[in-house]
Amino acid sequence: MKRLVISVVLAVALVIVPASGVLAATTDTVTVTASPSYVEIANAPDTWAIGAVTAGVDDQTANDFFTITNGSGVAIDITIQVTTDWAFTSGSNSWTYGAPGADTGQLKASSGEGNGASGGSGLFDITLEGQAGSAVLLINACPTITSPQWELQLDAPSSFTHGDPQDCTVTLSAAPD
Amino acid sequence: MRRFFISGLIVLGLVAGVLLSPAAALAAFGIDPGKVYIDNLYPGARAEFPITIYNQNDYEATFVVRAREPDYTAEDKGYDALPHLEWVTATPSRVIIGASDKDEVLVTVAMPEDADYSGKKSEVWISFMEEGTAGMIRIELCSRIFVSTRVEEPEKTETETPAVEGGGGVGITAEAGEPGPVPPEAEPGSPWAILGPVIGVVIVGGVVFFLVKRRQRA
Numbered sequence: 452m453k454r455l456v457i458s459v460v461l462a463v464a465l466v467i468v469p470a471s472g473v474l475a476a477t478t479d480t481v482t483v484t485a486s487p488s489y490v491e492i493a494n495a496p497d498t499w500a501i502g503a504v505t506a507g508v509d510d511q512t513a514n515d516f517f518t519i520t521n522g523s524g525v526a527i528d529i530t531i532q533v534t535t536d537w538a539f540t541s542g543s544n545s546w547t548y549g550a551p552g553a554d555t556g557q558l559k560a561s562s563g564e565g566n567g568a569s570g571g572s573g574l575f576d577i578t579l580e581g582q583a584g585s586a587v588l589l590i591n592a593c594p595t596i597t598s599p600q601w602e603l604q605l606d607a608p609s610s611f612t613h614g615d616p617q618d619c620t621v622t623l624s625a626a627p628d
Numbered sequence: 629m630r631r632f633f634i635s636g637l638i639v640l641g642l643v644a645g646v647l648l649s650p651a652a653a654l655a656a657f658g659i660d661p662g663k664v665y666i667d668n669l670y671p672g673a674r675a676e677f678p679i680t681i682y683n684q685n686d687y688e689a690t691f692v693v694r695a696r697e698p699d700y701t702a703e704d705k706g707y708d709a710l711p712h713l714e715w716v717t718a719t720p721s722r723v724i725i726g727a728s729d730k731d732e733v734l735v736t737v738a739m740p741e742d743a744d745y746s747g748k749k750s751e752v753w754i755s756f757m758e759e760g761t762a763g764m765i766r767i768e769l770c771s772r773i774f775v776s777t778r779v780e781e782p783e784k785t786e787t788e789t790p791a792v793e794g795g796g797g798v799g800i801t802a803e804a805g806e807p808g809p810v811p812p813e814a815e816p817g818s819p820w821a822i823l824g825p826v827i828g829v830v831i832v833g834g835v836v837f838f839l840v841k842r843r844q845r846a
Binding site: 477478479480481482483484485486487488489490491492493494496497498499517520522523524525527528530534585586588618619620621622623624625626627 | 656657658659660661662663664665666667668669670672673674675676677682684698699700753755757761762763764765766767768769770771772778
């Protein structure tokens with residue numbers, strides 16, 4: 452009888468011990484590794500006052516109109532997007548954001564040739580998507596402590612049905628490369 | 629003369645107001661770290677870490693913090709956009725920081741118990757924007773969060789042992805430096821998982837055989 456009890460206890464132990472080894476995998480170590488990478492940018496000027504717009508005539512800032520001050524400790528990428536579409540600042544009618552049409556206009560941007568995303572200053576080869584779209588790359592792998600420059604163009608509406616003044620918001624997003 | 633003096637003061641005040649307006653200043657702030665790696669995340673586990681916001685302005689500013697989809701991902705390293713933004717929270721989501729001061733937000737990435745997201749590499753961004761800035765051009769800074777989830781073994785059916793709750797006992801190591809190696813996992817594929825029950829069954833079988841034999845002899 453004694454031998455029987457010992458055998459049963461051994462058998463049960465052999466079943467339980469390895470099972471607990473399997474269950475140990477339900478908890479585990481999650482590692483969080485922070486890579487020191489300070490990110491900081493500023494942009495000036497913070498506004499482009501376009502002024503009176505003529506149907507079908509594109510308006511542009513001067514080349515290198517905007518300057519980004521990159522104080523980051525690592526190389527960064529800077530994307531750009533219209534985050535608030537055209538909206539009237541007085542009156543009651545807003546333009547639509549998009550390729551030029553009736554009361555519809557969009558923005559384009561470019562940056563210096565060495566910035567990786569644009570062909571060069573004054574080319575306006577980056578089309579900004581509206582708030583429903585996605586951000587696009589403006590400057591690629593911007594080195595630390597640099598001051599890249601960029602500019603904007605308005606692809607003006609082809610015609611107007613109203614003269615209500617408009618504005619929109621453009622967001623520059625910086626993240627480590 | 630008095631009216632002229634008051635008008636002069638008003639004009640002077642307006643000019644000073646424009647010159648000293650925060651919106652006219654070069655608004656700047658910074659964040660650190662810009663990259664965080666979370667490795668071996670698994671269902672029921674959570675990872676927490678702080679991100680510091682540095683208000684470089686000479687005025688008190690409010691910053692809005694949120695998790696968002698990345699504008700781009702480290703595809704060359706196998707990372708796609710994390711399809712579960714609801715796993716990621718930043719607390720608080722609005723932070724008021726004094727001039728030339730800093731503060732922290734706590735970012736939590738919590739994987740639900742029933743998540744089916746084994747062995748994936750994905751990326752999510754934490755966005756920081758200053759609230760109430762004027763002007764057409766706004767600035768957003770982003771921390772890139774890289775999440776790797778543990779490879780889960782398919783459920784084993786050999787043993788009838790009841791499952792034990794995970795209990796959220798997770799060790800979290802926060803360290804500064806380049807991404808380090810992931811620590812070894814807790815032997816989910818131990819040979820004892822199969823060998824143990826087999827030996828147990830053999831022993832039980834042997835005991836039963838011995839008892840039957842003894843009863844037959846008696």
